[in-house]
Amino acid sequence: MSWLLALPIAIPFVTAVIVYLLRNRALGRWISLAGSLASLAASAALMVAxxxxxxxxxxxxxxxxxxxxxxxxxxLSAVMVVITAITGLATAVYALGEIEERLERLGYHALFQVLIAGVTGAFLTGDLFNLYVWFEVMLIASFGLLVLGGSKEQLDAGIKYVALNLVSTLVFLSGIGLLYGVTGTLNLADLHGAVAAVEDQALITVIAMMFMVGFGVKAAVFPLFFWLPASYHTPSFAVSAVFAGLLTKVGVYALMRMFTLVFVGDVGFTHEILIWVSALTMLTGVLGAAAQTDFRKILSFHIISQIGYMTLGLALYTPLALMGGVFYLVHHIIVKANLFLVAGVAQKLAGGTDLERIGGLYKSSPLLAALFVVPAFSLAGFPPLSGFWAKFLIVKASIELGEWLIAFVALFVGLLTIFSMTKIWGMAFWKPHPEGIEPTPDRVPARIRVPMMLPIAGLAAMTVLIGFFPEPFVQFAETAAVQLLEPAAYVEAVLGLREARP
Amino acid sequence: MNSIIFSAGARILVALLLVFSVFMLLRGHNLPGGGFIGGLIGAVGFIVYALACGTAEAKAALRVSPEAIAMVGLGIALSAGLAAAPFGEALFTGIWIWVGGDSYATAALKPNTVLVFDVGVYLVVLGSIVSLACAFEEEV
Incomplete structure (x- = not known):
């Protein structure tokens, strides 16, 4: 049993060491791909269990x-681990086309695998300090990937990214210290009971707010999001797809875990704050996107606005809302990673990501256009794609609670999302290229183009699949939500082990 | 930084820091200390050296690239964790062999995977911190 849980973390680490030693040979990238496949198999085995x-x-x-x-x-953990492995595999395939040999020599694949290991570890750990360690692993690996290649722009982004994330981990670490001082334990399952037994609940609420700020920076919620649009548009596209898909979601996951398992003593206060934070996150993100004209910057701001929906699912704190939050989390990772991958192909074909300077993609590559429409409209919540069901659950949950204003904001943000997506559609795909270039697919050799298109098609297919057959996924999310709201089974599974071993 | 006092002092300081880092690594076996803090102290040593004499000199003093040190360290730490597998134990269970006795108290020599893991962590921390510091130092 213990290996089942350890392997999804251990495999990427082992792969990282091997591919680093082979970084000067072509074999390295294939081993990285094989490692990603093995991770997926291990996560699937865990999911079955x-x-x-x-x-x-x-x-x-x-x-x-x-x-x-x-x-x-x-x-929740199991589905996050599986989706991490899927995203990892998709970007590993994509990297075969996109990542140049220069970056491979610098150790791109090794850093990538360490990042995946860090994300997986954060999803699987049941210990607060260990969670902090995984955050640090992610931070170091993501910083390495962010500045890999070392252009001035990347370094500028890297410094902003690291500085603000260090502040967040410091707040997080102080929170851990205080919590340990009050309860004497850092095991999440043990904390569930220990926190409830603390006499001074006001102190617990203060600590809860420290965790909210710490994870809030990671998740890029209002008003702590500014590091994200400052950094996500600079690295290679495979890297920014992984960042966009997974990194902020670790923050959301940590919020979901802590504010259902540990900090539930004063839901009226903490979760009420989260509701308004979520609403403002949705609004500022989508308004920020409206002002941008760069493909990746628009997408970066949309990450922020979408994060708002997920935290809203947690903040409303009903079974339906949490179910929507979990569903949203999974749907959004697939969709957002895919949009960044599309941006990478668009850049290769049309020569840039500044929407003012590119165009004509629809005429020359209808396939890419079709594959853009799927995640873009799913992001906006267009039926029958996966985003529709995700938004539907969240909006329904807020209406059931009588939060009309919140429901209105959620729908309004969806509308503005369509505005941004049609802006990308109109400027990158519809209008002719301003320099008269025809961005036909044969501008890029097939050995680069094919591995880049494959994962896009695969992820788009998953979006459509979830959209047309939402039933099993919704049921899964429902069970996940029930487990979050009634953590008895979680606590039992962890602390029950205590009796089993003398 | 072109200060003679600093670069002269740095040589002594670096030597002291490196010895102290190894001391911390070994002390961590039974007392506060260990691979992480030892690696940090070692990294500080090389960073001081890099500030005094330049990153090129510091990297030459390391002989191997800091990234390679970190990755080899990761490999060592991982193999210490995976060593539990053949014994049917959970990942990262410490495996001990008693030489000249049959328990912790009586054995003369106690080769074990815990120390191997600590050495791995030491190298990971040393390598990654030095490589981070050098990246900033070179670009800015």
Whole structure:
């Protein structure tokens, strides 16, 4: 059982070491791809176990809970691990086309695998300090990927990114210290009971706010999002797709975990703040996007606005809302990563990402245009694509609670999302290229084009699949939401191990 | 930084820091310390050297590129964790071999995977911090 949980983290690490040693040979990139495939297989095996048992837990190093590090997978963790592996595989294939040999020599594949390991670790850990360690692993790997190649623009973005994320981890770490001082434990399952037993609940609320700020920076919620649009448009497209798909979602996941399992003593206060933060996040993100004319910058601002929906699912704190939040999380990772991948192909074909300077993509590559429409309209919540169901659940949950204003904001933001997506459509795909270039696919050799198009098609197919057959996914999200709201099984799975081992 | 006092002092300081980092690494086995803090102190040593004599000199003093050190360290730490597999234990369970005795108290020599793991962590931290610092130092 313990290896089942450890392998999705261990495989990317082992792959990273091997591909670093082989970084000067072509073999390295194929091993990286094989590693991503193996990670996907390991995550699928974990998912099967979770579907069978509900919650799966194990103790690393054989130290019993709550003293050792627990790895726990419930429905939410399992689906996040699988989706991480899928995104990892898609970008690994994409990288075969996009990443130049110069970046490979600098260790691109190794850093990429370490990043995937960090993200997976954050989703699986059941220990607060261990979560901090995974955040640091992600931060170091993502910083390396961000500045890889070392252009001035990238370094400028890298410094902003690291400085603001360090502030967030510092706040997070201080919160951990205070929480440990108050309760004497850092095991999440143990904290569930220990926090509720603390006499001074006001202090717990203060600590909860520190966690909200710390994770809020990671998740890029209002007003802590400014590092994201400053950095996500500079690295290679494969990298920004992974960042856009996964990194902010780790923050959302951590919020979901902490504010359902640990900080539920004063829901009226903490979750009420989250509601307004979510609404403002949605609005500022989408308005910021409206002002941009760069393909990737528009998409970056849309990450922010979409994060608002997910945190809203948590903030409303009903089974339906959390179910919507979980569904949104999964749908959005696929869609957003895909849009960044499309931007990469558009850049290769038309010679840039500044919408003023490109165009004519529809005429020369109808396939790319079709593959852009799927995630773009899914993002905006157009039926019958996956985004429609995600938005539907969230809006329905807010209407059920009588939060009319919030429901209105959610719908209004969806409308403005369509505006931004049609702007990209009109300027990049519809209008003729301003320099009279015909961006036909044969401008890019097939050995680069094919690996770049494959993952886009695959992810678009997944979006359509979720859109047309939402039933199993919605049911899955429902079980995940129930597990989050009633963490007895989670606590039992972790602390039950204590009795099993003397 | 072109200060003679600093670059002369740095040589002594670097030597002290490096010895101290290894001391911390070994001390961490039973007392506060360990691979992480040892690696940090070692990295500070090389960063001081880089500030005094330039990053090129510091990298030459390391002999191997800091990224390679970090990755080899990761490999060592991982193999220490995976060593638990053949014994049927959970990942990262410490495996101990007693030489000249049959328990922790009596054995004369206690080769184990815990120390191997710490050495791996030491190299990871040393390598990644030095490489980060050098990246900034060179570009800015």
């Amino acid at each position: 979770v579907l069978r048992d509900g919650v799966v837990a194990a103790q690393m190093g054989g130290w019993p809970a709550p003293f050792g590090i627990s790895l726990v997978a419930d429905y």
